[in-house]
Amino acid sequence: MDYRSYEKRLEYLLELVEKNRFRSIEDVAANFGCSTRTVKRMLTHLRENGHDIQYDRLGKKYFIKKEE
Template structure:
């Protein structure tokens, strides 16, 4: 996979999380045809880029912490 398509995937993951439509790691892995570990790495890369991505255990969802 080249850099541009990986960046598009990262942006898509970020968009899904922002809209609250990011399901489980397994569902995202099936969507991207990769492993759930790769999806986890993508989320960590987004965190390194400065996005405050959190996981809510009760809702079993990723979300972005908004500054108030």
């Protein structure tokens, strides 16, 4: 995967999280045609770049924590 397509996937992944449409790592990995580990690395990359992405165990979904 080249850098440009990786960046587009990161943007799409962030959009999924922002719109509460990111339900499972497995679904995203299947959609991207990559491994679940790659999706986890992408989430880590987004977190390192300042996005406060959290996982809700009860709701089984990812979300961006709002600042209070």
